[in-house]
Amino acid sequence: METKTSKIPRLLILTLPILTIGLPTAAGLCAQTQTHAHAQLQTQPQSQSDTQPDAVVTLPEMAVYSRRVALQEPSTAAFAMPVSALGFEPLVDVQARNMGEAQADITIRGGIFENTGFRAGAVPLHDPQTGHYSAEIPIAPAMLTAPGILTGADNALGGWNANAGTIAYQWRRITTTGMASVAAGAHDTVRGEFYQGYVAPAATGILGRRLAFDVAAARADSDGSLPWGELRFSRYNMRLQLSKSVNYYNKGQRLDAQTQLYNHAQTQSQTDLFVGRQDKFIGWPNLYTPYAGVYETDDMRTTLIALNHFEKLPADGDYLTLGGAWRRNEDHYVFNRADPGALNPAFATGPAWHTAWTWSAGAETLVSTNQLRWRASAAFIADKLESTSLIHGRFNTRSHWKLMLAPERTWNFAAARALTVRAGVSCDDTNRDDAAWSPVAAIEFRGLNKHISLLRLSCAASSQVPDYTALNSNASAGLFRGNPNLGREYANNFEAGVRAAWGAWTFDTAVFHRRDRNLVDWVYSAALPNARVASTVDVGTLGFELTARYTAKWGGFVLGYTALTKDSDYGARSDLVDASFYTLNYARHRLTAAIVARPWRGWEIRLDNEARLQQPNALRRSSDEALLTSAGIYCTPSVAGWRGLRFFAQITNAWDSDFEEIPSVPAARRQWCAGAMCSW
Numbered sequence: 001m002e003t004k005t006s007k008i009p010r011l012l013i014l015t016l017p018i019l020t021i022g023l024p025t026a027a028g029l030c031a032q033t034q035t036h037a038h039a040q041l042q043t044q045p046q047s048q049s050d051t052q053p054d055a056v057v058t059l060p061e062m063a064v065y066s067r068r069v070a071l072q073e074p075s076t077a078a079f080a081m082p083v084s085a086l087g088f089e090p091l092v093d094v095q096a097r098n099m100g101e102a103q104a105d106i107t108i109r110g111g112i113f114e115n116t117g118f119r120a121g122a123v124p125l126h127d128p129q130t131g132h133y134s135a136e137i138p139i140a141p142a143m144l145t146a147p148g149i150l151t152g153a154d155n156a157l158g159g160w161n162a163n164a165g166t167i168a169y170q171w172r173r174i175t176t177t178g179m180a181s182v183a184a185g186a187h188d189t190v191r192g193e194f195y196q197g198y199v200a201p202a203a204t205g206i207l208g209r210r211l212a213f214d215v216a217a218a219r220a221d222s223d224g225s226l227p228w229g230e231l232r233f234s235r236y237n238m239r240l241q242l243s244k245s246v247n248y249y250n251k252g253q254r255l256d257a258q259t260q261l262y263n264h265a266q267t268q269s270q271t272d273l274f275v276g277r278q279d280k281f282i283g284w285p286n287l288y289t290p291y292a293g294v295y296e297t298d299d300m301r302t303t304l305i306a307l308n309h310f311e312k313l314p315a316d317g318d319y320l321t322l323g324g325a326w327r328r329n330e331d332h333y334v335f336n337r338a339d340p341g342a343l344n345p346a347f348a349t350g351p352a353w354h355t356a357w358t359w360s361a362g363a364e365t366l367v368s369t370n371q372l373r374w375r376a377s378a379a380f381i382a383d384k385l386e387s388t389s390l391i392h393g394r395f396n397t398r399s400h401w402k403l404m405l406a407p408e409r410t411w412n413f414a415a416a417r418a419l420t421v422r423a424g425v426s427c428d429d430t431n432r433d434d435a436a437w438s439p440v441a442a443i444e445f446r447g448l449n450k451h452i453s454l455l456r457l458s459c460a461a462s463s464q465v466p467d468y469t470a471l472n473s474n475a476s477a478g479l480f481r482g483n484p485n486l487g488r489e490y491a492n493n494f495e496a497g498v499r500a501a502w503g504a505w506t507f508d509t510a511v512f513h514r515r516d517r518n519l520v521d522w523v524y525s526a527a528l529p530n531a532r533v534a535s536t537v538d539v540g541t542l543g544f545e546l547t548a549r550y551t552a553k554w555g556g557f558v559l560g561y562t563a564l565t566k567d568s569d570y571g572a573r574s575d576l577v578d579a580s581f582y583t584l585n586y587a588r589h590r591l592t593a594a595i596v597a598r599p600w601r602g603w604e605i606r607l608d609n610e611a612r613l614q615q616p617n618a619l620r621r622s623s624d625e626a627l628l629t630s631a632g633i634y635c636t637p638s639v640a641g642w643r644g645l646r647f648f649a650q651i652t653n654a655w656d657s658d659f660e661e662i663p664s665v666p667a668a669r670r671q672w673c674a675g676a677m678c679s680w
Contacts, residue, residue, distance in 0.1 A: 090560020
């Protein structure tokens with residue numbers, strides 16, 4: 001039977017002319033901003049140093065949620081979350097249940113949701129129960145910078161408990177600005193957001209530091225694109241910030257003492273204290289289970305308190321950042337909403353209640369001494385789980401430590417060429433597992449010629465430990481069957497990359513190979529059809545990654561392409577594994593295209609497109625091919641006194657694809673909304 005997603009060639013023919021039309025502005029894609037300023041799309045992946053607050057000093061008033069996508073807005077039925085702008089991110093693959101904002105498994109370079117870590121400032125953000133909840137970050141994106149995607153050596157140095165990659169956010173500098181938006185659409189969708197930042201007068205500063213605060217609130221309700229697929233979301237944030245800046249002037253430029261035209265502010269120090277709460281209720285058919293006619297619900301309440309401090313050190317590029325966080329995630333999962341008190345075959349219990357706590361602290365520094373620069377970091381995470389069903393393991397508390405040290409040296413040559421060599425080691429340990437030492441080495445050559453600006457080679461090892469769902473689920477009953485004896489997981493990553501430019505084109509490309517040992521996957525066997533079993537697998541992932549940007553006076557767009565291939569070995573279980581829900585659920589070929597058009601003054605059209613050819617999976621009921629498009633049209637009228645007013649209409653899944661991003665989980669169908677935003 002032909003499905004809608006099997007018609008890719010015809011749809012691609014219809015879409016390609018859109019990708020190649022002349023666009024009226026080469027400055028890039030317009031972000032949803034508090035001032036309606038526009039930012040140029042950037043294709044370069046960020047290194048660790050790029051993710052520090054100084055990296056966004058050129059965009060002080062912007063709320064750019066991702067630099068490589070067109071739509072900075074959330075899915076039509078939700079408000080903006082940190083995950084919102086990752087759906088079409090070339091360097092990240094989001095596997096969603098309903099929509100990314102409802103629940104998203106974030107994967108990087110063919111890894112699984114458990115291989116991806118998150119950071120806010122110096123502090124790792126972690127859910128010890130399951131990586132399904134790792135993206136539950138109750139922070140308004142307007143308070144965060146665009147994320148850096150750390151992979152390879154950068155991930156080994158800057159990540160924690162994440163063998164594939166880390167999504168690293170920094171805290172944005174507060175300005176006196178605000179916005180409010182409302183929208184309504186299909187399936188009784190209503191959503192709204194509010195943000196306000198305020199900088200106190202200089203006289204009210206503390207110890208010579210500027211005092212500022214911002215608040216944010218958001219709510220979304222929708223009946224969903226499938227029966228019993230509703231959502232009810234709310235979020236409330238408050239942040240207090242102390243900061244100090246220094247002014248600098250571009251060398252060789254004349255300073256105008258009256259207008260300060262060439263005056264730039266650079267963050268000298270910044271301290272952020274944040275408190276946030278997010279409540280999410282989601283319903284979805286086959287949210288986690290494969291049984292026909294079952295409508296499940298998940299009710300989550302996530303609270304986060306975080307403190308982060310950044311200090312620029314005297315030497316150019318040196319810094320110190322440190323902080324701590326407390327996170328609680330409460331989860332109430334109901335297998336059958338029609339009979340919420342019934343036996344839950346997923347866990348062989350009644351309704352499942354879970355509460356997970358994490359206490360985390362982290363520090364990172366880059367210090368120059370003579371000809372060496374020293375990068376060092378430390379992290380401590382303590383966690384605890386209380387559950388009605390995850391009670392079959394050996395423990396429900398755990399403490400983690402990570403220490404890392406990596407010196408580097410740079411040799412400068414003629415014609416602005418430079419060679420940097422970095423080598424180091426990290427140590428990961430817990431009070432429940434053996435320690436692991438992981439070496440890392442990287443070489444970077446900059447300014448090779450007029451076209452190639454960067455050539456990099458790296459090899460890095462890393463390790464992580466499994467979560468409580470895998471460790472503490474019943475090993476002999478229920479849909480999810482764990483293993484209390486699962487141990488540490490290891491990975492070795494090898495990478496070669498090039499950054500180049502030809503005319504109006506810029507490219508960033510990488511070839512990589514990652515070897516995972518003892519990776520914990522959830523597998524299906526026809527011999528045990530009513531169970532998903534946590535099983536270890538050794539898997540090799542070979543990949544090619546390309547991000548390209550074309551800019552000119554008349555337009556520009558960003559293209560991303562990833563190709564992956566895997567070989568896997570489940571050991572003694574190999575003959576019993578008929579399908580994998582996560583490790584072998586990946587796109588063999590994935591192409592993204594972010595484009596924008598401004599056909600008339602005050603009008604803008606933005607599109608994000610993704611075409612993918614998925615690895616075949618016996619559990620997927622849709623085609624393995626998909627073409628996904630989300631689009632928005634925006635109008636900013638010229639009305640006296642209403643400069644910040646904008647009207648918009650959005651559509652998600654424009655082709656109404658039924659592609660199952662996670663096997664056996666129904667896809668969200670086409671949705672639309674329209675609304676208005678006002679900024680000041």
